[in-house]
Amino acid sequence: MADSAKWYVLHTYSGYENAVKTSIEKFVKGRGMEDMVLKMEIPMEMVTEVSDSGASKEVERKVFPGYVLIKMVLTDETWHLVRNVRGVTGFVGSANKPIPLSEEEVLALGMEKHEIVVKYNVGDHVKIVDGPLASFMGIVEEIEPEKNKVRVVVSMFGRETPVELELDQVETQK
Structure with a gap:
């Protein structure tokens, strides 16, 4: 069942985010x-x-005050459990139908990270396998795993051109 779980956005009274999270966790564990x-x-x-x-001082601040993100399998039972917690005003969606976040939205919010195993290093010859430059060959100039980016120098029209790609858009040349 956990495979069908999706991320939803709960709207709460401002300042009640932590209380809502704690209450839902308690109800979930109890049931x-x-x-x-x-x-x-x-x-x-x-x-x-x-x-x-x-x-100056560093402080932690809520990115979306009044909202809690929840990953759950949406059923009548889970909907009622979450909806009836004190401080929850509803789900983000239309009427009584919560709308799940898309895969892109979840990744943009940093809720889930898809780990990509990089099998190439700076200086390696690689082939671009996706995007407008697919099938071009190049040399890895820089790898930034935390940003999911790789810079590859590609020879186009007799000129060396650096292009920035996502880590999974290139693979080592065999």
């Missing part, structure tokens, strides 16, 4: 529904605040 409600996140970011005196 043995850990296989139905898998994960909850309150996206946070580190921000530097500068006071009037010029002193």
Whole structure:
């Protein structure tokens, strides 16, 4: 069942995000529904605040105040469990039909990361396997796994041109 779990967005009273998350976790555990409600996140970011005196400090702040992201299998039972928690005003969606986040939205929010195993190094000859430059050959100039980027120098029209691609758009040349 966990395979059919999707990410949804819950709307809460502002300032109730942590209480909602804690309450749902407690209800899920009490009812043995850990296989139905898998994960909850309150996206946070580190921000530097500068006071009037010029002193700066790092503080953690909610990226989306009033919202909680929840990965769950949507059934009548899970819908009612989540919907009836104090502080929850509803799901983001149309009327009573929650709309799941798309794969791209989940990745953009950083909720789930797809790990890509890089089998090439700087200086290796690679072949571009996807995108407008598919089938071009090049040499890896730089790899940035945390950004999912690789820079490859490709020879086009007799000129060396650096192109930035995603890690899975290139593969080692055999």
